[in-house]
Amino acid sequence: MPELPEVETVRRGLQPAMEGARFAKVDVHRGDLRWPLAKDFVRRLEGKTVTGLGRRAKYLLADLSSGDVLIMHLGMSGSFHVFRPKQKTGGQAALGRYYHERAQHATHDHVAFHMSSGAIVTFNDPRRFGSMKIVPRPNLDAEPLLRGLGPEPLGNAFDAAMLARACRGKKTSLKAALIDQRVVAGLGNIYVCEALHRARLSPKRLAATIATPSGAPNERAEHLVEAIKHVLTDAIRDGGSSLRDHKLTDGGLGMFQHHFRVYDREGEPCRTEGCSGTVKRIVQNGRSTFYCPTCQK
DNA sequence: ACTACTCCCTGCCAGC
DNA sequence: TGCTGGCAGGGAGTAG
Numbered sequence: 304m305p306e307l308p309e310v311e312t313v314r315r316g317l318q319p320a321m322e323g324a325r326f327a328k329v330d331v332h333r334g335d336l337r338w339p340l341a342k343d344f345v346r347r348l349e350g351k352t353v354t355g356l357g358r359r360a361k362y363l364l365a366d367l368s369s370g371d372v373l374i375m376h377l378g379m380s381g382s383f384h385v386f387r388p389k390q391k392t393g394g395q396a397a398l399g400r401y402y403h404e405r406a407q408h409a410t411h412d413h414v415a416f417h418m419s420s421g422a423i424v425t426f427n428d429p430r431r432f433g434s435m436k437i438v439p440r441p442n443l444d445a446e447p448l449l450r451g452l453g454p455e456p457l458g459n460a461f462d463a464a465m466l467a468r469a470c471r472g473k474k475t476s477l478k479a480a481l482i483d484q485r486v487v488a489g490l491g492n493i494y495v496c497e498a499l500h501r502a503r504l505s506p507k508r509l510a511a512t513i514a515t516p517s518g519a520p521n522e523r524a525e526h527l528v529e530a531i532k533h534v535l536t537d538a539i540r541d542g543g544s545s546l547r548d549h550k551l552t553d554g555g556l557g558m559f560q561h562h563f564r565v566y567d568r569e570g571e572p573c574r575t576e577g578c579s580g581t582v583k584r585i586v587q588n589g590r591s592t593f594y595c596p597t598c599q600k
Numbered sequence: 601a602c603t604a605c606t607c608c609c610t611g612c613c614a615g616c
Numbered sequence: 617t618g619c620t621g622g623c624a625g626g627g628a629g630t631a632g
Contacts, residue, residue, distance in 0.1 A: 306625060337608075337627085361626075379626055380610075411610090430609045432626060475603065484627080491625055546625065547612080566625095588604065591623085 305361060305377035307456065307489030308538035309550050309557065313383055314358045316552030320385045320422035321365065325352045328417040336413060337378060337434035347371055347437050348416075360452050360488035364443075371437050374448060378432025385552040386423040424552075452488040456531050461487060463528045467520035470510040477513065477527075478506035479588050487531070493544060493566045494534055496593045500565045501530035503575070505599045506592045507585075537562065565593040573598060 305313070326348040334340040341347075352368040365373040377383075414435065416424040426433070438446055453469065454460040469486045470477075480486050481495045490498070499506050504513075504523055513524040543550055543557035546567070550557055560567075564574040569584040573595040580597025 309625080376626080378609095379624070428609095429611065430624090430626095432609070473602090479603085482626095493625060544625080548625090589606085590625095 305379075305381065305550065306491035306494050306543075307361060308494070308535055308541075308559065309543035310358055310361045310363060310377060310489075311539050312543040312557060313377070313550060313552060314356055314363055316385060317363070317383055317424060318356050320387070320418060320420060320424055320552070321353045321416070322356050323353065323420075324422065325350065325368075325419035326416055327419045330415040330417070331413070332415070333413040333431070336428065336431050337376070340414075340435060341437065344435070344437065348373065352419075359449055360455070360484060361491070362449065366440065370440050372440050372443055374434075374436045374438065374446070375426070376434045376448075378428060378430060378434065380430040380548060381426065381428035381433035382548055382550050383552050384425045384427060384554060386425070388421050388423075451485050453484060453486045454488065456487050456489055457535055461528065461532075463520035463524040466528055467514035467524040468518050470524075471514045471518035473510035475510055476506060476587055477504060477508045477510045478592055480510035481531075482588075482590075489535070490531065492590055492592075493563070494531075494538065496566045497534045497564060498527065498531040500575070500594060500599060501534055502526040503599050505596075506587060506594050508600075565595060568593060 329345045329348045331340060331345060334344070347369065351371070353365050354368055355366040357364045357366070361376060363375040365375070367373060411427045411429045412425045413428055413431070414426040418424060436448065443449065454465060466487065470480050473480050477499065478495055481490050481498070482492065496506065502523070504527060513521060513527060515521055538544060538559040541557060541559040541562065544560040545556040546560060565582050568582045571582050573580040573582060575595065575598045578595060578598040580595040582593055583596055585592050
């Protein structure tokens with residue numbers, strides 16, 4: 304589920320519940336996520352206020368009043384849910400309704416944040432590829448999880464010149480290059496496929512072919528950057544894509560999956576105007592790629 | 601330094 | 617119906 308648009312959607316959903324609120328209580332039901340939560344995880348959260356909730360690539364970053372930053376990643380199947388008790392409902396009653404509402408998913412609700420605002424924020428992750436880690440803010444620049452990340456694709460630093468430089472001389476496919484978080488941070492399997500289709504570039508094309516030998520951008524790089532920015536912007540506007548899990552923090556669904564042009568559309572007609580091609584599925588680096596061999600060159 | 605592959609874990613679905 | 621294999625949005629670690 305979670306690529307940049309989904310994570311950004313989650314961030315916006317969590318913001319009202321968490322920003323400015325204090326962790327009144329933190330429950331860890333299962334600490335063995337991608338790696339075990341630190342022993343002092345709860346202690347470093349409880350009593351601290353969230354001063355800001357940001358995002359870097361697919362990571363959520365909660366700044367705390369203690370000077371720590373809580374880093375959260377959704378992995379493949381992670382989601383957050385915000386339960387907001389009605390104003391007149393007391394704490395115990397709210398808890399009861401929360402557990403009732405969440406009963407069917409309780410086995411995968413690994414962490415629950417009880418915020419001073421009354422909101423209860425749960426982290427649910429069946430596959431447990433998600434993760435949480437707390438580091439002091441000053442150490443963030445050196446944080447191994449974040450250190451090697453490429454630029455934010457919606458930021459000013461991400462342009463054709465930069466992308467061409469990063470792809471210069473790369474022996475791998477364009478698809479593999481774009482999914483590499485060191486080249487550009489936040490794209491995943493879905494949005495790489497969608498962006499390449501919009502740019503009419505084949506996922507099999509050598510990454511180096513979007514740059515001149517000296518590393519300058521060519522027309523392909525320009526188109527690709529435009530396509531990436533557009534597809535991400537469109538997806539965020541639609542609340543991301545919901546495939547197998549929902550992801551909006553109120554339990555609702557993202558809508559962008561209805562606008563996929565190639566992803567998960569094997570055998571269906573290409574959606575490029577004037578193209579009569581058929582979407583094909585291939586495997587690259589062990590993952591599915593969807594593309595139109597007719598209009599993507 | 602690169603690139604490709606394996607593995608982490610659970611759930612779901614098509615095919616037998 | 618019930619089992620089995622394959623596949624899933626990510627990415628760290630490792631072997632070439």
